[in-house]
Amino acid sequence: MIIGKIEDGIVLDHITAGRGMEIYRTLHLDELDCSVAMITNADSVKMGRKDIIKIGRVIDINLDVLGFIDPGITVNIIRGGKLYKRERLTLPKSLKGVLKCKNPRCITTVEPELVSEFRLSEVDSRTYRCIYCEALAQLP
Amino acid sequence: MDKYLIMKHCIDIKDFTVDEINELIATAEDIIENPVKYAHACNGKKMATLFYEPSTRTRLSFEAAMYELGGVVLGFSEAASSSVSKGESVADTVRTVACYADIIVMRHPKEGAPLVASMKAGIPVINAGDGGHNHPTQTLTDLLTIKREKGGFSGLTIGICGDLKFGRTVHSLINAMSRYPDVSFVLISPEELCIPDYVKEETLIPKNIPFIETTSLDDAMPYLDILYMTRVQRERFFNEADYLRLKDTYILTPDKLKNAKPDLSIMHPLPRVNEISVAVDDDPRACYFRQVRYGKFIRMALILRLLEISV
Numbered sequence: 001m002i003i004g005k006i007e008d009g010i011v012l013d014h015i016t017a018g019r020g021m022e023i024y025r026t027l028h029l030d031e032l033d034c035s036v037a038m039i040t041n042a043d044s045v046k047m048g049r050k051d052i053i054k055i056g057r058v059i060d061i062n063l064d065v066l067g068f069i070d071p072g073i074t075v076n077i078i079r080g081g082k083l084y085k086r087e088r089l090t091l092p093k094s095l096k097g098v099l100k101c102k103n104p105r106c107i108t109t110v111e112p113e114l115v116s117e118f119r120l121s122e123v124d125s126r127t128y129r130c131i132y133c134e135a136l137a138q139l140p
Numbered sequence: 141m142d143k144y145l146i147m148k149h150c151i152d153i154k155d156f157t158v159d160e161i162n163e164l165i166a167t168a169e170d171i172i173e174n175p176v177k178y179a180h181a182c183n184g185k186k187m188a189t190l191f192y193e194p195s196t197r198t199r200l201s202f203e204a205a206m207y208e209l210g211g212v213v214l215g216f217s218e219a220a221s222s223s224v225s226k227g228e229s230v231a232d233t234v235r236t237v238a239c240y241a242d243i244i245v246m247r248h249p250k251e252g253a254p255l256v257a258s259m260k261a262g263i264p265v266i267n268a269g270d271g272g273h274n275h276p277t278q279t280l281t282d283l284l285t286i287k288r289e290k291g292g293f294s295g296l297t298i299g300i301c302g303d304l305k306f307g308r309t310v311h312s313l314i315n316a317m318s319r320y321p322d323v324s325f326v327l328i329s330p331e332e333l334c335i336p337d338y339v340k341e342e343t344l345i346p347k348n349i350p351f352i353e354t355t356s357l358d359d360a361m362p363y364l365d366i367l368y369m370t371r372v373q374r375e376r377f378f379n380e381a382d383y384l385r386l387k388d389t390y391i392l393t394p395d396k397l398k399n400a401k402p403d404l405s406i407m408h409p410l411p412r413v414n415e416i417s418v419a420v421d422d423d424p425r426a427c428y429f430r431q432v433r434y435g436k437f438i439r440m441a442l443i444l445r446l447l448e449i450s451v
């Protein structure tokens with residue numbers, strides 16, 4: 001299967017196999033008016049299998065959200081058919097406005113316009129805690 | 141998150157380094173020895189006590205502390221008597237109050253509310269308790285008590301008895317004391333109220349703090365330097381039947397103290413229900429009412445620190 005190179009856009013590489021659709025939905029890629037290609041279960045020397053997403057335009061991507069969902073992703077910015085910039089994601093140290101605290105006793109359940117914020121509490125287990133009540137984040 | 145760790149607020153006991161806690165304790169001890177020296181330290185300063193849920197004991201302690209520093213107090217003691225009853229947010233309330241006061245003390249039933257206040261107020265905020273989450277000034281009180289009663293923190297075996305699951309003062313005390321050398325814990329509770337796993341996994345185990353879990357207060361008693369009794373809190377139970385079944389599990393009586401060390405210190409954050417018999421009150425090892433008094437002094441030290449007042 002051959003999918004052509006993009007001239008200007010973004011390639012999300014090293015997506016964990018099977019996670020491509022989740023990324024697609026989270027980034028609302030269905031709402032774009034440019035070409036978007038998703039390859040699932042591509043061969044990978046590093047990972048065995050991987051998903052890849054190619055987006056035919058440079059768009060703003062929330063790298064924290066992406067890093068939270070799949071921290072192994074590589075974000076490649078393409079300009080003029082060449083690699084312009086490469087970002088290797090890591091687990092974000094904090095997540096603002098991404099997750100909702102499910103603790104009914106948390107102030108975020110009643111305080112108007114208070115943006116939720118979770119901090120990375122433990123790297124190995126990808127544990128995030130609400131900065132307000134320290135409840136564990138419910139991961140997607 | 142780092143900007144909220146600047147020493148301008150007291151939201152969580154973890155906001156303080158060991159050195160900062162030691163400084164607060166030293167100030168509190170100086171206040172105890174030299175009260176006149178501090179009697180006008182806060183002249184012209186106003187403390188706003190914003191108590192969204194009732195707490196006579198903590199509120200009076202803060203108010204006494206401020207008055208004994210020469211300051212004054214304003215505020216509300218329950219949400220119904222403030223604009224909170226009209227639906228005003230915490231952020232708006234503290235921004236308004238900050239126009240009138242120099243420091244805010246807040247108790248709120250929602251966890252994290254004092255943190256929100258500290259982000260918005262522009263003046264120092266002290267967390268006087270947020271739901272079942274944090275109560276840092278109780279921990280500071282406990283630490284000052286231990287310092288006064290035992291002379292220091294190292295080398296102590298601390299027994300904590302009762303509700304170890306829902307008791308915020310327990311978790312906070314374990315966290316604070318774990319920072320001192322050669323400390324060990326004996327955790328005494330019914331199985332349903334044992335210490336949560338995250339306290340063991342995030343504090344005791346990583347720091348190699350020796351601890352034992354037991355259901356028997358009698359077995360633990362001979363080994364303890366401190367016995368910290370706690371109330372089984374009705375308000376933390378969803379099920380009244382469970383509360384009734386567990387509330388009388390541990391009752392400290394003079395008889396139970398027969399095998400205790402002669403220099404044991406018996407502490408309790410109060411209020412008590414029946415977990416310490418009044419017959420224990422006259423035992424010189426019972427220091428829970430001295431503990432109440434120490435609470436006022438450590439709050440005085442904290443107020444001075446946050447208002448950056450040196451005497």
